[in-house]
Amino acid sequence: MKYKFILSGTGGQGAITAGLLLGEATATYGNLFAVQTQSYGPEARGGAARTDVIISSSKIHYPKVMYPDVLVCLSQEAYNKYIKMATPGGLVIYDSHNVKNVKIKDYKMLGLDMFGACMSEFNSVQMINICMLGVLSEIVELIDPETIRMVIRNRFKPSLIDINLRALDMGINLVRELGEEKVSKLKLQ
Amino acid sequence: MKYKFILSGTGGQGAITAGLLLGEATATYGNLFAVQTQSYGPEARGGAARTDVIISSSKIHYPKVMYPDVLVCLSQEAYNKYIKMATPGGLVIYDSHNVKNVKIKDYKMLGLDMFGACMSEFNSVQMINICMLGVLSEIVELIDPETIRMVIRNRFKPSLIDINLRALDMGINLVRELGEEKVSKLKLQ
Amino acid sequence: MKKKLKFNRDWCKGCGICVEFCPKNVLELDDELKIYAPRSGDCIFCKMCELRCPDIAIQIIETQEESDEEK
Amino acid sequence: MKKKLKFNRDWCKGCGICVEFCPKNVLELDDELKIYAPRSGDCIFCKMCELRCPDIAIQIIETQEESDEEK
Amino acid sequence: MAVTDYLREQFMPHIWCPGCGHGIVLNSLVRAVEQIGLEKNDVVMVSGIGCSARMAGYLDFHTMHTLHGRALAFATGAKMGNPRLKVIVPMGDGDALAIGGNHFIHAARRNMDLTAIVMNNNIYGMTGGQFSPATPKNRYATTAPYGTIDEPFDVVKVATAAGASFVARSTTYHVNELIKLIREGIEHPGFSVIEILDQCPTYYGRKNLSGSAVDMLKHFKENSVKIGKGTGAPGEIEIGVFVKEVRPEYCDKYESLVKEVQGGKK
Amino acid sequence: MAVTDYLREQFMPHIWCPGCGHGIVLNSLVRAVEQIGLEKNDVVMVSGIGCSARMAGYLDFHTMHTLHGRALAFATGAKMGNPRLKVIVPMGDGDALAIGGNHFIHAARRNMDLTAIVMNNNIYGMTGGQFSPATPKNRYATTAPYGTIDEPFDVVKVATAAGASFVARSTTYHVNELIKLIREGIEHPGFSVIEILDQCPTYYGRKNLSGSAVDMLKHFKENSVKIGKGTGAPGEIEIGVFVKEVRPEYCDKYESLVKEVQGGKK
Amino acid sequence: MKKNEILFLQGNEVCARAAMYAGVSFYAGYPITPSTEIAEVLAELMPAEGKAFMQMEDEISSICAIIGASLTGNKVMTATSGPGFSLMQEAIGYGHMAEIPCVIVNVQRGGPSTGMPTSASQADVMQTRWGTHGDHSVIALTASNHEDIFAMTVEAFNFSELYRMPVVLLLDEVIAHMREGLTIPEPGELPIIERLNTSVPEDSDYHPYFAREDGRLPMSEFGGIHRYNVTGLAHDMWGFPSNDPEVANTLIHHLVNKVENYKHDIARYKTTNMDDADIVLISYGCSARSAKQTMSNLRQRGLRVGMIELQTLWPFPDDIIYDLCRDARYVVVAEMNMGQVLHQVKEAVSNPDRVFLANRVDGALINPEDIENVVNLLRGKGK
Amino acid sequence: MKKNEILFLQGNEVCARAAMYAGVSFYAGYPITPSTEIAEVLAELMPAEGKAFMQMEDEISSICAIIGASLTGNKVMTATSGPGFSLMQEAIGYGHMAEIPCVIVNVQRGGPSTGMPTSASQADVMQTRWGTHGDHSVIALTASNHEDIFAMTVEAFNFSELYRMPVVLLLDEVIAHMREGLTIPEPGELPIIERLNTSVPEDSDYHPYFAREDGRLPMSEFGGIHRYNVTGLAHDMWGFPSNDPEVANTLIHHLVNKVENYKHDIARYKTTNMDDADIVLISYGCSARSAKQTMSNLRQRGLRVGMIELQTLWPFPDDIIYDLCRDARYVVVAEMNMGQVLHQVKEAVSNPDRVFLANRVDGALINPEDIENVVNLLRGKGK
Ligand SMILES: Cc1ncc(C[n+]2csc(CCOP(=O)(O)OP(=O)(O)O)c2C)c(N)n1
Ligand SMILES: Cc1ncc(C[n+]2csc(CCOP(=O)(O)OP(=O)(O)O)c2C)c(N)n1
Ligand code: SF4
Ligand code: SF4
Ligand code: SF4
Numbered sequence A, B: 001m002k003y004k005f006i007l008s009g010t011g012g013q014g015a016i017t018a019g020l021l022l023g024e025a026t027a028t029y030g031n032l033f034a035v036q037t038q039s040y041g042p043e044a045r046g047g048a049a050r051t052d053v054i055i056s057s058s059k060i061h062y063p064k065v066m067y068p069d070v071l072v073c074l075s076q077e078a079y080n081k082y083i084k085m086a087t088p089g090g091l092v093i094y095d096s097h098n099v100k101n102v103k104i105k106d107y108k109m110l111g112l113d114m115f116g117a118c119m120s121e122f123n124s125v126q127m128i129n130i131c132m133l134g135v136l137s138e139i140v141e142l143i144d145p146e147t148i149r150m151v152i153r154n155r156f157k158p159s160l161i162d163i164n165l166r167a168l169d170m171g172i173n174l175v176r177e178l179g180e181e182k183v184s185k186l187k188l189q
Numbered sequence C, D: 001m002k003k004k005l006k007f008n009r010d011w012c013k014g015c016g017i018c019v020e021f022c023p024k025n026v027l028e029l030d031d032e033l034k035i036y037a038p039r040s041g042d043c044i045f046c047k048m049c050e051l052r053c054p055d056i057a058i059q060i061i062e063t064q065e066e067s068d069e070e071k
Numbered sequence E, F: 001m002a003v004t005d006y007l008r009e010q011f012m013p014h015i016w017c018p019g020c021g022h023g024i025v026l027n028s029l030v031r032a033v034e035q036i037g038l039e040k041n042d043v044v045m046v047s048g049i050g051c052s053a054r055m056a057g058y059l060d061f062h063t064m065h066t067l068h069g070r071a072l073a074f075a076t077g078a079k080m081g082n083p084r085l086k087v088i089v090p091m092g093d094g095d096a097l098a099i100g101g102n103h104f105i106h107a108a109r110r111n112m113d114l115t116a117i118v119m120n121n122n123i124y125g126m127t128g129g130q131f132s133p134a135t136p137k138n139r140y141a142t143t144a145p146y147g148t149i150d151e152p153f154d155v156v157k158v159a160t161a162a163g164a165s166f167v168a169r170s171t172t173y174h175v176n177e178l179i180k181l182i183r184e185g186i187e188h189p190g191f192s193v194i195e196i197l198d199q200c201p202t203y204y205g206r207k208n209l210s211g212s213a214v215d216m217l218k219h220f221k222e223n224s225v226k227i228g229k230g231t232g233a234p235g236e237i238e239i240g241v242f243v244k245e246v247r248p249e250y251c252d253k254y255e256s257l258v259k260e261v262q263g264g265k266k
Numbered sequence G, H: 001m002k003k004n005e006i007l008f009l010q011g012n013e014v015c016a017r018a019a020m021y022a023g024v025s026f027y028a029g030y031p032i033t034p035s036t037e038i039a040e041v042l043a044e045l046m047p048a049e050g051k052a053f054m055q056m057e058d059e060i061s062s063i064c065a066i067i068g069a070s071l072t073g074n075k076v077m078t079a080t081s082g083p084g085f086s087l088m089q090e091a092i093g094y095g096h097m098a099e100i101p102c103v104i105v106n107v108q109r110g111g112p113s114t115g116m117p118t119s120a121s122q123a124d125v126m127q128t129r130w131g132t133h134g135d136h137s138v139i140a141l142t143a144s145n146h147e148d149i150f151a152m153t154v155e156a157f158n159f160s161e162l163y164r165m166p167v168v169l170l171l172d173e174v175i176a177h178m179r180e181g182l183t184i185p186e187p188g189e190l191p192i193i194e195r196l197n198t199s200v201p202e203d204s205d206y207h208p209y210f211a212r213e214d215g216r217l218p219m220s221e222f223g224g225i226h227r228y229n230v231t232g233l234a235h236d237m238w239g240f241p242s243n244d245p246e247v248a249n250t251l252i253h254h255l256v257n258k259v260e261n262y263k264h265d266i267a268r269y270k271t272t273n274m275d276d277a278d279i280v281l282i283s284y285g286c287s288a289r290s291a292k293q294t295m296s297n298l299r300q301r302g303l304r305v306g307m308i309e310l311q312t313l314w315p316f317p318d319d320i321i322y323d324l325c326r327d328a329r330y331v332v333v334a335e336m337n338m339g340q341v342l343h344q345v346k347e348a349v350s351n352p353d354r355v356f357l358a359n360r361v362d363g364a365l366i367n368p369e370d371i372e373n374v375v376n377l378l379r380g381k382g383k
């Protein structure tokens, strides 16, 4: 079993941190192999940022993602830049508040208002990346949300653990609210 | 026709300048080929200094002198360091004032008191290298003293030309004073 | 001839420097963190915003037309 | 115990510094441009020659014997 | 000419972070050049490597984006190669003072007519926030997780001691003065150094709780004093012109030498 | 210990020319070390490349003859690698100020306990007499056949501005003071710079009609004044101690940092 | 850190931790992408262990400082990337001439010049061999995954102490910034070679440059009981400068042979599926990850593809390559440059005409398809 | 100077005068043995012609300064030796990336490190090819006598202008310090290639990095009518930094191919007695003088010895060597290093096993007997 993710957003949205947490969750606590890489560049400070994560039950060689099973876009800029990488049959998850301009193609699309959820819950969008991890963990069988909780507990300052856990659950709930049926179509096992 | 010289002395005695003048005389005014090289080294400032000169009627390839036809030693230090390069049948010319400790081997030896001559004529040993060129030009047929005179006239400040020409003649005379017979044994044609 | 504030939204990065140091409190950032001038009438054209903008996103221009300032 | 000038001829390069700056004019260079002390009796052991010699060729040593100074 | 006429607009917006002080310096520089009325074809800009060094790309002069620390060495050749040109050298603090320190003091010594603009944000911005020789003591940086122990350079003092004939300091808050100083520096016929304290909110700011770009500008505002007006309190920023002396300029001296040498001949 | 106990006698006589000032510096240095009573095993000498740099080979310390201009960088590592050791760095004017200028100012800035002895003969001796950044204006050198047009550095000023906490100057004529200054420099707990004007009769002397080593020493004698006693005449050599301040030393600061960091842990 | 815990680290972080494991006690460096994290991690770890971390004014002073600190008895390291590595060349030569143990990490990025600072490349392989002037030998290691980064970092220290010389660890942007799981070895799990100190007693003559029969030169640290001279000039067994041709000749041959004679001890490489391989992929570093993928893809399609992954790049294990490739129909070298290891392979094998290059120089990691395309082309299947 | 007068000059002096002949208008350098005389002669000649001579603070600033001056419209040069050449590597890479014409003379001396400053060596040949990081091509010339030093210095300027890149002239201590007779060519006698200036008119778009079909990039000098950006980062045709893999790929291939595609135009070499040669000596620089002597000695003894003297070292003229050596029984490469051109010859010829090395690395010029001994050995005559 092997899943390939591209998580993208605008510098500061924390897409890369999310990738790192996802990788750590699966590699350290999930008994799986995981590899995470990212695109740097002087532009990374301002423009679109991207991280590739592969999780797999066997050793991973080529560490970059050419054909993502899941492409996440947290911003319009990221969407515009990376949507061309979406694969037929693959899943594109985007933040429906930030990404307005979407085109329907032969991949599955899931727009969720993570931005809105974060704003209403925390009055800040700082947690959007963790929320996104919640979404992923609910959709991708291989990702055990408990492992992400463990990473959160280990990585963050005590004062920030709780709020991050809540953001994670928020993401999980955003998916659950879609209803069994819809979710089952999206799910990656 | 090809003659190979090693001119040696102590830094400051001008052996290297002599080599350069000899080369220039033959190459520029003598219609011959000439190559001059020298040994550098931080020690060159203090210790023994050496220059190799080859003059030839045909093109010269290897520019160093391994088996000198003539080895000149202006100082004891230079003698000690380079006498091992003297070749059987070759000629060793040394300054008989500076070089006291000589061993007789299977090469021809010619000791001349160039030091004394210079001191008595100029009250300085500055000209010993030019005097030595006079000696060489009288012994080596291929070296036309007139070409050395031309170099002296071209290279030196006007104020120094005359004294250098005199030093040259002094060297020539030192050899002539030895008498035809002795000289004819030494001569290189 | 009338002076007018001209913004280059594409260049503005929303740092808020112009907003903070405007002596007349003319400027604000919108939802998308881009500059606009809700109180443009108060502007004294002191140029401080123009000179301090790190993104050269503000220009004070002279114009023939009467205030068609967009805000 | 008596002081004495000791020269290292092998190291001396004949620069003449010691000669020039000896306050008592004790020193000279010989034919071979090596240091010697023709007027060693005048020496006040001020050490200036020892300290200024670039070749560390002069030492003022203390000795048991009476003046067996070689010159 | 309008300010934007000096920009290569096709490459804008620039890559600098929101609120980066380098943009303010760019802004001031362009206005200084405009005030002097320099022809664009007469200006060469030579920069090294760093966020600051990216300035060259955005300006419609003859621009050379070179190697980290070496801008002044390239600039020396460019100027000597055609002394008619005005040569402006924007530099980061790391660029000018760390790897580039030697070229900095030698350029000052020679007094060639170059204008060095040191954009001192107290940090290596481009590489992500390591301390620089201009980072004050006890500050945090990615390579100083426990605080810096190094003493910083005083750019003004070093430039002065090395021989710069025009030395000034200002901050990105003081834009009007800044324009004036840059202008003076460019017009000064000799090596000029203008140190500009500027903000890197992304790294220096974040690591040292200086907060946002706005906060950092406020800091400059509050801690700056005119030369000689200071109380000597730590952290005080003296601003103004420290040195301004007309001394023989290098290219001029070389020209005289050439005349002299040729004098005998021609 | 006798002076010669500090020498590697088997390699003497040294390669320096007759009358070379570097020998006088060697002489003074050995006496200063002897006076302090340093153990030979506690002294590391690090030199670069140049006639001056050859000093290391003749001294019976731990000696490192490194690369042109880089002695202070090697020395910084050696000292930081074992702060217990005394590290002395003899340097030529080219070595210290031309190619090595950056390491010089940064070593001064850090204030690590190194003793830099700048043997300033105003010339590149080793390579045969090219001008250096310490050659005064209008002097002759093989690469300045028409006279130099470059302004020279003032070593004392540059060292001071860069942050050296001990800065002194003397000449090879003033041997007693020289020994005292070198001693003070070595004993000073921080970065010390002792600039020593010394003679290269072979190149600087010959090219600039300063005559022999003796004449050059006379020149030092006649043109030197104690700090503050000068008339400001051109060519005047101010000698003495310019800066002597005890400031936190780099290795000490690092040790404190380590203690602090480990504090939480151990 | 819990025992056997899997850590999810960047390659650079692994390198830094491995250096700690190997006993680095002095680091000096200057920041440069994509190597900077090595310094950043060490800036945190080293003071906590009482070890010296310095950020210097540039790369030249960094390499000089580590050589200085090596002589005062430390295990030392610096890390940089292309531009810094180029600047270090003079002092690297000093390290070779003076035979000073030190480790230099070059995390390669796109070149030449400032090039592509944040992109992947493997174009410094030949520079690592020939970057400084004059004749000498080189040891350079590389790695394609975190376990190997750890192991090769430790080996770099080991070789540098064993052979008394600068050793280069060549990483690349991809593996340096990539995160994957790693279990840090227990202390003692990997062998650590400590400096060979001289047994010459105090007051006896110690010859710092008198090689033992096995080519090794026992050291004595500065500050210790033996005082001697170190120089970058040609020198005799005392470390004193010498112009004697005999001395120079011996020295140069020693500098070359002390490594060339131990080529087999230094060779680190891995082979996979080589038993029946008629198509051999040779690769290293990040490219090896793609090559491995290509191999497994092609094996699944029934092609007899084998692979050699090089970890020792210099001295180049030419006879090993010769032996392994003897029966190959095609040899494909996969690397991210215009063909550098390619030259060595061509020089090594019996039939250079069978050796082909699969490369990529645009900054993006070469991918398994890039390599597969070359294989297909060779098999007459076109792209 | 009288017409056709034979001057008796040092090799370095010849190089300096040839640079004047080629039109050098800016020189910057830092003294180092055995190259210093080049600077010393230019310090005298250049001001007299109104041209700029600068002594800089080090070698790094020297190479940077000449690149800067090249951009403001000058023909430029610097000269150095091993340690300085190593220091210049980063900026040489910049010269390649930004495609700036400049000439770098490296008068080789014994290495590595400070090595043997006053002794002969040819051990920087591979460094010249691979000294800086990243992929690019190199042009390097050498010479064995004064006539050739003059000609190759002029060619170095010509190639650097023609191909818009740094060109290295590799001399050695022997020929640099050797004096022999030379008649300086008349003006016009040797062709001088001037910079190709763009014909794009003012106010039209000039693309500094848009190569013509023949690979050439017409220039526009700084201060001229076109303003553009120059950078050491990967860049597009405007000279503006770009991260686009496509752009990077095109750029790297251009940097390599602009030379590789013109290898035959750049190859300078001389053959002697090659018609019937079954023993081929390949040599260059000072060693070629000895090899020539060996050849003539052996010919006198009836051996069919021929010789190839290389003047272009890079790009290595491999197919020319291949052709010329096809019928050779033995090929002997004579050079003063541990075998550098040797590698290239082995890679070039059809049977590398027939290629042998005659070398010397002790600082003394290799002599005809050294080479003869190798030939005798091969012929089973032992020494
Ligand atoms: C030789 C070399 N060393 C290191 C680097 C990496 N590097 C690029 S910019 C930079 C420092 C930037 O700091 P600064 O000069 O202060 O400019 P800023 O980004 O802060 O404006 C460094 C270390 C490089 N490009 N080249
Ligand atoms: C990198 C490098 N550049 C240049 C040289 C050549 N070089 C050796 S010593 C020296 C200068 C010597 O002058 P200085 O430092 O003043 O010492 P001095 O000989 O006068 O004592 C130079 C340029 C070198 N060895 N290495
Ligand atoms: S010009 Fe002055 S008053 Fe007007 S908006 Fe700008 S800062 Fe405010
Ligand atoms: S200062 Fe400029 S970039 Fe910042 S908010 Fe104002 S207009 Fe935008
Ligand atoms: S000790 Fe003084 S008095 Fe005696 S010789 Fe030396 S300098 Fe002269």
Ligand code: SF4
Binding pocket: D011, D012, D013, D014, D015, D016, D017, D018, D019, D034, D035, D052, D053, D054, D055, D056, D057, D058, F019
């Ligand atoms: S000072 Fe020393 S070297 Fe000079 S003459 Fe006197 S003893 Fe000899």
Ligand code: SF4
Binding pocket: A045, E015, E016, E017, E019, E020, E021, E022, E051, E052, E121, E125, E126, E199, E200, E201, E202, E203, E204
């Ligand atoms: S990192 Fe700092 S210096 Fe660089 S662009 Fe961002 S704010 Fe400016």
Ligand code: SF4
Binding pocket: B045, F015, F016, F017, F019, F020, F021, F022, F051, F052, F121, F125, F126, F199, F200, F201, F202, F203, F204
């Ligand atoms: S050349 Fe000058 S500095 Fe060097 S040893 Fe001779 S006198 Fe001293």
Ligand SMILES: [Mg+2]
Binding pocket: E050, E092, E093, E094, E119, E120, E121, E122, E123, E124, E125, E132
């Ligand atoms: Mg900065």
Ligand SMILES: [Mg+2]
Binding pocket: F050, F092, F093, F094, F119, F120, F121, F122, F123, F124, F125, F132
């Ligand atoms: Mg000097």
